[in-house]
Amino acid sequence: MPTPLSASSAPDVEAACAAHDLTPAEFGALRDAAQGAKARAYCPYSRFRVGAALLTRSGAYVTGANVENASYPVTTCAERVAFGTAVVAGYHQQAQQQQTQADGQQGAGVGGGFKAVAVATDAVGPASPCGMCRQCIREFCDLSVPIIMFDKDSKFIVMKLEELLPLSFGPDSLGVPDPAKS
Numbered sequence: 269m270p271t272p273l274s275a276s277s278a279p280d281v282e283a284a285c286a287a288h289d290l291t292p293a294e295f296g297a298l299r300d301a302a303q304g305a306k307a308r309a310y311c312p313y314s315r316f317r318v319g320a321a322l323l324t325r326s327g328a329y330v331t332g333a334n335v336e337n338a339s340y341p342v343t344t345c346a347e348r349v350a351f352g353t354a355v356v357a358g359y360h361q362q363a364q365q366q367q368t369q370a371d372g373q374q375g376a377g378v379g380g381g382f383k384a385v386a387v388a389t390d391a392v393g394p395a396s397p398c399g400m401c402r403q404c405i406r407e408f409c410d411l412s413v414p415i416i417m418f419d420k421d422s423k424f425i426v427m428k429l430e431e432l433l434p435l436s437f438g439p440d441s442l443g444v445p446d447p448a449k450s
């Protein structure tokens with residue numbers, strides 16, 4: 269995690285929801301899911317717990333926590349655990365929904381991409397996703413998707429992906445269909 273951001277200008281929940289097309293219920297559920305996932309973190313080396321929660325456009329919540337390793341670089345961040353889980357469940361693109369249904373599996377609630385990302389830590393002041401995680405989010409989310417960052421006291425900051433990762437490189441840069449737009 270980079271240096272915690274200042275939460276002094278944190279907007280209140282209602283204003284944040286209005287600005288980012290979320291309901292207060294969704295906002296609360298994202299916070300609870302991210303903080304719940306944080307409690308599952310496996311981080312015996314850093315002791316820095318991180319939880320992530322994704323709200324899918326179909327209304328599901330998918331979570332992840334950081335999973336560390338004695339070989340430090342093998343560690344996976346909470347955000348990337350959450351996206352990996354979501355991809356396997358088929359939430360990342362509309363095309364996956366069709367494929368999943370074609371495979372004869374449960375299609376309900378699957379597909380459609382993501383509406384918001386939340387990250388929770390025990391830091392004083394919200395901490396923001398690392399560069400690698402920003403790039404991972406970029407793979408699957410619209411640039412307008414809000415990233416909500418909660419600190420240990422649930423103080424938060426919300427920023428759009430395009431603010432956290434300007435001039436980003438993504439699937440479209442390689443001429444590949446963008447999962448967030450399919």
Ligand SMILES: O=c1ccn([C@H]2C[C@H](O)[C@@H](CO)O2)c(=O)[nH]1
Nearest residue numbers: 269314316318334345346397398
């Ligand atoms: O965006 C980030 C940045 C860091 N971490 C984790 C990795 C490691 O376990 C711990 C300290 O870097 O925090 C995350 O989960 N997400």
